[in-house]
Amino acid sequence: MIALLWRDLRLAIRAGGGFGLGLAFFLIVVVLVPFGVGPETALLSRIAPGILWVASLLAALLSLDRIFALDYEDGSLALLATSPLPMEGVAMTKALAHWITTGLPLTFAAPVLGFLLSLAPEAYFYLLLSLLIGTPALSMIGTFGAALTVGLRRGGLLLSLLVLPLYVPTLIFGAEAVRRGAEGLDPTGALMLMGGITAGCFALLPFATAATLRINLR
Amino acid sequence: MSMWEYANPKKFMGWTRPVLPWTFALAGICLVVGLIWGFFFTPDDFRQGSTVKIIYLHVPSALMAINAWIMMLVASLIWVVRRHHVSALAARAAAPVGVVFTLIALFTGGIWGQPMWGTYWAWDPRLTSFLILFLFYLGYIALWEAIEDPDTAADLTSVLCMVGSVFAILSRYAVLFWNQGLHQGASLSLDKEENISDVFWFPLLVCIAGFVLLFIALVLMRTRTEIRARRMRALEARARRA
Numbered sequence: 123m124i125a126l127l128w129r130d131l132r133l134a135i136r137a138g139g140g141f142g143l144g145l146a147f148f149l150i151v152v153v154l155v156p157f158g159v160g161p162e163t164a165l166l167s168r169i170a171p172g173i174l175w176v177a178s179l180l181a182a183l184l185s186l187d188r189i190f191a192l193d194y195e196d197g198s199l200a201l202l203a204t205s206p207l208p209m210e211g212v213a214m215t216k217a218l219a220h221w222i223t224t225g226l227p228l229t230f231a232a233p234v235l236g237f238l239l240s241l242a243p244e245a246y247f248y249l250l251l252s253l254l255i256g257t258p259a260l261s262m263i264g265t266f267g268a269a270l271t272v273g274l275r276r277g278g279l280l281l282s283l284l285v286l287p288l289y290v291p292t293l294i295f296g297a298e299a300v301r302r303g304a305e306g307l308d309p310t311g312a313l314m315l316m317g318g319i320t321a322g323c324f325a326l327l328p329f330a331t332a333a334t335l336r337i338n339l340r
Numbered sequence: 341m342s343m344w345e346y347a348n349p350k351k352f353m354g355w356t357r358p359v360l361p362w363t364f365a366l367a368g369i370c371l372v373v374g375l376i377w378g379f380f381f382t383p384d385d386f387r388q389g390s391t392v393k394i395i396y397l398h399v400p401s402a403l404m405a406i407n408a409w410i411m412m413l414v415a416s417l418i419w420v421v422r423r424h425h426v427s428a429l430a431a432r433a434a435a436p437v438g439v440v441f442t443l444i445a446l447f448t449g450g451i452w453g454q455p456m457w458g459t460y461w462a463w464d465p466r467l468t469s470f471l472i473l474f475l476f477y478l479g480y481i482a483l484w485e486a487i488e489d490p491d492t493a494a495d496l497t498s499v500l501c502m503v504g505s506v507f508a509i510l511s512r513y514a515v516l517f518w519n520q521g522l523h524q525g526a527s528l529s530l531d532k533e534e535n536i537s538d539v540f541w542f543p544l545l546v547c548i549a550g551f552v553l554l555f556i557a558l559v560l561m562r563t564r565t566e567i568r569a570r571r572m573r574a575l576e577a578r579a580r581r582a
Binding site for chain 1: 492503
């Protein structure tokens with residue numbers, strides 16, 4: 123499992139892995155929003171939690187189809203299926219690798235971009251915390267979506283259609299936690315509910331992902 | 341003889357042929373009686389005026405939009421456990437019907453909302469979760485359309501349906517949480533069924549029965565079409581081989 127994790131991380135960071143792509147996309151979305159809604163600081167700081175969460179969600183979505191597609195095409199997914207590591211383990215490792223290459227950098231880049239959107243100073247801690255708790259769920263759900271569409275020719279668009287509705291609960295709790303933090307309310311409830319979603323995703327979705335991978339490899 | 345015998349495609353075609361026209365006829369009668377009774381023979385509500393009458397379309401279709409998804413979930417489970425092809429096809433057949441019911445519920449809700457709330461759309465928990473349900477339906481149908489091999493498609497959509505159900509329920513409660521922070525939803529989430537009077541209740545029941553029957557009839561009809569389409573494909577494949 124650890125060997126697979128290292129392999130995926132190396133593949134992602136080296137040539138053409140699209141490691142910085144998600145981050146750059148995140149930056150561009152956040153920069154475009156003020157052009158769209160106008161530069162008033164009050165308005166920006168009010169919508170900043172939502173923008174940051176939606177942008178990080180889209181950035182995570184961008185690299186999802188890479189999770190299984192390349193391995194499926196060159197046959198290494200079939201090799202993984204015959205290896206002693208169960209498919210559930212493969213699914214979880216892939217999700218973890220995706221999180222380390224997209225979710226984690228996004229989490230640490232978000233406060234900087236929050237500065238651009240003049241996010242309330244109280245909210246930075248909660249922004250970091252909520253992204254840290256929430257982005258693993260995004261990766262796990264995305265891995266499930268990627269497994270569903272791995273056998274398809276042009277699965278990218280379908281993948282977003284399938285995955286985005288599944289992101290709704292995480293997004294609601296994440297943005298809500300940051301918003302409450304910004305307004306000085308207590309965000310513990312939202313954070314705990316989001317932690318519950320993440321834990322539930324990692325407990326159950328590897329099984330669903332492994333099942334879909336087995337179906338697709340038949 | 342167990343109930344599963346009826347799921348054999350040949351038997352299914354056999355027993356649905358005589359049942360189908362009756363189901364359609366009963367659905368039609370229920371809908372005509374219920375809607376005419378509701379539209380012309382019930383008094384106007386003292387607060388809502390005649391707009392209350394949209395309830396006869398709105399409530400049954402909203403009800404069936406959710407029930408169609410539950411039916412798809414059950415059919416998917418049966419397909420995964422017992423591998424009955426008719427079950428998978430029935431799930432596929434139910435999805436577009438469910439979408440239409442969801443749309444009817446959303447549109448009639450908007451038409452009612454304009455005079456009552458002063459807006460076609462509000463980010464009320466109930467409306468929002470219906471919109472999310474609509475998106476789930478779209479994803480499900482798109483996945484069916486995208487995969488060529490029918491068995492793979494049936495398997496993958498079943499998994500999606502099960503995972504999607506969990507997330508649909510999660511979203512329902514997440515949305516409640518989200519809206520409490522925004523504004524007090526009390527005036528919007530008027531619970532219609534608890535304080536409705538019998539005058540409106542009986543025609544509504546007839547309408548609900550009509551929508552249930554209509555749903556059953558449409559799903560049976562569409563499942564028959566799917567079975568025929570699959571038979572045709574099998575025949576074509578055989579002809580190509582010969």
